[in-house]
Amino acid sequence: MDPLSPPPEPPQDLPAAALSTGAVARRLGVSPTTLRSWERRYAIGPARREDGRHRRWTPEDIARLDLMCRLTARGVPPSEAARAALGEAPDASGGTPARAATPGGRGALPLGEVRPEGRGLARAAVRLDAPAVAEQLDAALAEHGLVTAWEDIIAPTLHAVGRKWASAGERYIEVEHLLSWHVTAALHRIRPAPGRPGAAPVLLACTPDELHSLPIEALAAALGERGVPVRMFGAALPAEALHDAVRRTGPRAAVLWAQSRATADRSLARSVAGIEWGLRGARGRSTLLLAGPGWAGTPTPRGERLFGLRSGLEVISALAAGPDPATGATGAAPAACGS
Structure with missing residues (x-):
């Protein structure tokens, strides 16, 4: 090419705002496979392709897809939703038509x-x-x-x-x-990371009447990523089983989750905080950590409350790195758990 010639003009048939299939899928909350299936079955695909191969979705294309998503969310069969979406005329700004605000609104x-x-x-x-x-x-x-x-x-x-x-x-x-x-x-x-050999685990459980376990499942996964050994007992662990689990595992900390005040058993928390385990003369005791909004306003015996995944993860990681309770030393309780 002549070095004095002006640079070529960018293609005029591909708007700068055109997005890839993956980007559109993330924006609309559908899988790329679903978008390709809709294109194949109902001809609701991009108007243009880059180099004849790669799909590039314009704002008008995305507006039609958005309407189809809203309709299918309301239970409209995909074939009917596609016909409705293709029958709409998105405005020039790329927004959805006025009628598209209704489907899925409620x-x-x-x-x-x-x-x-x-x-x-x-x-x-x-x-x-x-x-x-x-x-x-x-x-x-x-x-x-x-x-x-x-x-x-x-x-x-x-x-x-x-x-x-x-x-x-x-x-x-x-x-x-x-x-x-x-x-x-x-x-x-x-996948959990390898942990320190012989390290005392962290016990995670919901109170006996608590069925919502997702937050401590997230905590268990986050601790595993840091190589902190976890014993996860999930939802609605009976009180007697919780006591036995603490004695049998000798955890560095015991985390009790309660989603609501109705499931936050304060007498259970006091009894777990008082559990000692191990051989006579070398008894250990776990740090009790209360997690979840159900414990609001609850004084925590020999422990602290956790507030949020990020700060709770830091508190437990610091405890796990401290003295092993099997030695008889419980370590210092965390000064604050953040928010």
Whole structure:
């Protein structure tokens, strides 16, 4: 090329705002496979391709997809939703048509100010699009890490589903169940790091009447990433079984989760804090940590309350790095657990 010639003009047939299939999938909360399936079955695909191969979605294309997502979220069959979306004429600015604000409006989750990934996850959950929910969760965990993904994406979506379920009677229970199951599955796919040989574990359990275990499942996965050994007992562990587990495992700390004041058993907390274990003359005692909003206003015997995954993770990691309770030294209780 002549070095004095002007640089070639950029292609005029591909708008700068055009997005890849993966970017559109993340924005709308569907899987790339679903988008390709819709394109193949219902001809609701991008108007342009880059170099004839790579899909590039314009704002008008995305507006049609958004309408189709809203319609399918309300239970409209995909074939009918595609016909409706293709029949709409998105405005020149790339926004959805005026009628597109109605489909899914009452079904939308009240997320507030959250990351775009959170809105995509919420849309996928409302549509009961299990493959998209799984892909959204794995992508969020891989890109942001467990703690940020939990605090900024997963937990707000779970809370929004809970609020929607509480305000809509029996509706949306299926959304909560599907999303919770996939969150648990995604957390279980996180591989723990090797820990210190012989280190005392951290015991995690819900109180006997508590059925909501996802927050301590997230804590268990985060501790595993740091190589902290965990003994996870999940939801609704009976009091006697909890006492036996503490005595048998000799944990560095015992974390009790209660979602509500009705499930926060204060007498149980006092009894767990008083458990001693080990051989006579070399008795050990675990640090009790109370987690969850149910413990609000509860004095904590020989321990502290945890506030949030990030700060709780730091508190427990510091305890795990301290003196082993099997030696008889319990270590200093944490000065503060953050917020």
